[in-house]
Amino acid sequence: MSPHVNLIETESLEKRYGGTVTALADLTVTIEPGIVGLVGANGAGKSTLIKLSLGLLEPTGGKIRVLGLDPLTDGNAIRARVGYMPEHDCLPPDVSAAEFVTHMGRVSGLPAAAARERASETLRHVGLYEERYRQIGGYSTGMKQRVKLAQALVHDPELLLLDEPTNGLDPEGRRAMLALVHRIGSEFGISVVVCSHLLGEIERICTSLVAIENGRLLRSASLSSMTQHSDILMIEVDDGEDALSERLSGDGLAVRRKDRVLMVTLNGDNTFDMIRDAVADLDLSLHRLEQHRHQVADLFREEASHV
């Protein structure tokens, strides 16, 4: 895999359905290798962008390149190097996962023996062991999602396109699936574009985020550039926020207030000590002191509110 080829590049990309419904309008974005979160509300155009990338749909305007190739002319080459996990159910109930993933590996061009070997290996990687010989119809939603992921991974793609991989999963299932996606991106060395309408969920595993809204680019940035100066502590106390805010500001900390919560920019370990001392000196009861995890989400939300 050549790390310098952009995963997906679009230029004024437009897709209209039947002349009336506009799924994508003038989308210009460059998605670089890594684990990329593609976020937006339902109907923002995420799935459409994925389908255009695979050449499953044709754009009505603009340009798109995937791994440096044009899906319309080099669709075969792209489809051989990309793995796709659709959003909706796409599994036959009356075959075993082993049989199904092997077949999909062969359709991707793997010789029969290699397909069989990679299928069981891939199913193991996604966490399906002996149950892979059972009929898919009897699987739980979580197991089905794993099979969907395995069929996208069986031919060792350079790029994985995952459309809402946590759909229909319970919180524990979501966590496990996201951990899996993160491992694929970081340990397996496969670039991942993962769609989600839940920003808070995927921001933890991504190296960069692309937000689209109503078929337009809202924001695209690497996560490090967004979170560089965003380590924030949230403090909640029983009354006395004003006094605490004053005290901490007096100590030289940057304090912001949001309703009853104080947000303090983390400035090394002694920030914790200063907060502890301030709370103790003012004799307040501390309810919550935690590192703020949703800074990126806030950035996006602020951005969105300006649009």
Next chain:
Amino acid sequence: MSEAGVIHDIGYQRYEGPRLGRRYSMWSIYVHSVRSAFGIGRTAKAKLLPVAMFTLACLASLIIVVVSSQFPEPILSYVGLVSTFSYGITAFAAITAPELASRDLRNSLLPLYFSRPPHRTDYALAKFGALISSVFIMYAGPLLIMFIGMAFSSGSIGDVFGELGDLMPGLASGLIHSVVVAAIALPLASLTGRRVFATGLIIAVFLLSAPISGALQSFSRGDAAYLAGLLNPVNLLNGVDEWLFGTVNEITLIGRFGPIYGVAALLLAVLGTALLMWRYKKVKS
């Protein structure tokens, strides 16, 4: 979950081996489809119907061989066997075509195929080939049993070659039947994801036209009677047998219109294939 540690230990291996092209992908879809037509790699329930039908056809053939051995002349030629079995085998096609086409539609499998190297038309052709082959197997099994039976009961090695010579038109006829039956059944099956509807649709086309065609053939005079066979796919195919191989069974009266039957069969096959391609170009994925 606890498997995280285990997964970590195994380590991910990149695949460095060969990646075969579109043709191989098509071949894979074809092989998988023929297998699933007979329930191989699926549940015992899925095997039941196709295997039972195949066994039944072979048994029927065996009985014909045994009965024939009691007479100086065989009661049914190889081509006659194909013509006779055709109605039963259209029932097989009515069950198998939805198995190949409707199942994938129903389970939304098409996005998985179309996001891989094969094109939409490759997929359609692979499925078409698979249905032709599956139907052909249903003809070829009984034909081979008949051949083996005849060859064993014949006196000399020369007779065996004679039988082989007779078998060839039978196989050719079986192939023509398979192609035309598949060209009708598969486009119909590709219209719906509901297997029951697809089967009903196919049976309707094959069976409902039969009495119309048969009645016209019996009650008309002259040319109209000879052309009535065109109205039903099976009668049409038997007419083609009549024209090409000159069977003596006279299931379909064709008179001097043999070539018209040939052209009609060819048109049906071409039209069916074209419709199938068109359907899969349009189908949502």
